[in-house]
Amino acid sequence: MSKTRTIIPNGFSIRKIELSDFEDVKIVLAGLTTVGPITLCTYETILNYWNSVKLMNKPSEYAYNTSVIIDDHTHTVAAIGTIFVEQKIIHDGGLVGHIEDIAVNSDYRGQKLGKLIIDYLSEQGEKLGCYKVILDCDVKNVGFYEKCNYNQAGIEMQTRF
Numbered sequence: 001m002s003k004t005r006t007i008i009p010n011g012f013s014i015r016k017i018e019l020s021d022f023e024d025v026k027i028v029l030a031g032l033t034t035v036g037p038i039t040l041c042t043y044e045t046i047l048n049y050w051n052s053v054k055l056m057n058k059p060s061e062y063a064y065n066t067s068v069i070i071d072d073h074t075h076t077v078a079a080i081g082t083i084f085v086e087q088k089i090i091h092d093g094g095l096v097g098h099i100e101d102i103a104v105n106s107d108y109r110g111q112k113l114g115k116l117i118i119d120y121l122s123e124q125g126e127k128l129g130c131y132k133v134i135l136d137c138d139v140k141n142v143g144f145y146e147k148c149n150y151n152q153a154g155i156e157m158q159t160r161f
């Protein structure tokens with residue numbers, strides 16, 4: 001049973017990422033990490049790639065699901081986030097959702113849009129049949145994710161190249 005039900009506040013909407021979001025997406029993601037000199041052509045190639053990867057047992061559904069919250073007055077991207085759905089062998093060929101690259105434009109922080117995008121992506125994961133949804137985050141954001149009904153589980157490990 002779902003722990004959350006997404007309620008979109010007046011003045012905002014949520015939709016799938018589009019080609020026309022390119023400039024806004026770069027600005028919002030720059031609040032998370034280095035975006036680099038990505039071109040519109042590369043961005044389009046990535047969106048096309050994401051749209052080519054379907055779930056094995058649900059061919060109308062996508063493995064890569066990136067959503068944006070739009071300010072309906074300015075038509076700009078206020079927040080962004082992704083859920084990637086991984087097909088596993090374990091758990092009887094189960095699905096795990098990975099939440100990635102969450103960012104709220106600095107002008108829009110503190111308005112519950114971060115929680116909104118997490119609730120929305122988590123519900124997408126549940127609807128797509130994931131048995132769990134996981135994410136990695138900085139220690140400073142643990143409190144935020146706890147507000148979004150996520151619990152600490154395990155320790156993130158990495159090797160960087």
Ligand SMILES: CC(=O)SCCNC(=O)CCNC(=O)[C@H](O)C(C)(C)COP(=O)(O)OP(=O)(O)OC[C@H]1O[C@@H](n2cnc3c(N)ncnc32)[C@H](O)[C@@H]1OP(=O)(O)O
Pocket residue numbers: 031032099100101102103104105108109110111112113114115116135136137138140141142143144147
């Ligand atoms: C998996 C990943 O991608 S991890 C990367 C996360 N992204 C970033 O760090 C990028 C920069 N930061 C941001 O974009 C934003 O600050 C976010 C996404 C962390 C939070 O988004 P916001 O829209 O500002 O948060 P929102 O308003 O939804 O906060 C929801 C609740 O969490 C609390 N909260 C927000 N940030 C934090 C924090 N860092 N620590 C503790 N609590 C927090 C809020 O006070 C609020 O609590 P309340 O419901 O009791 O009032």
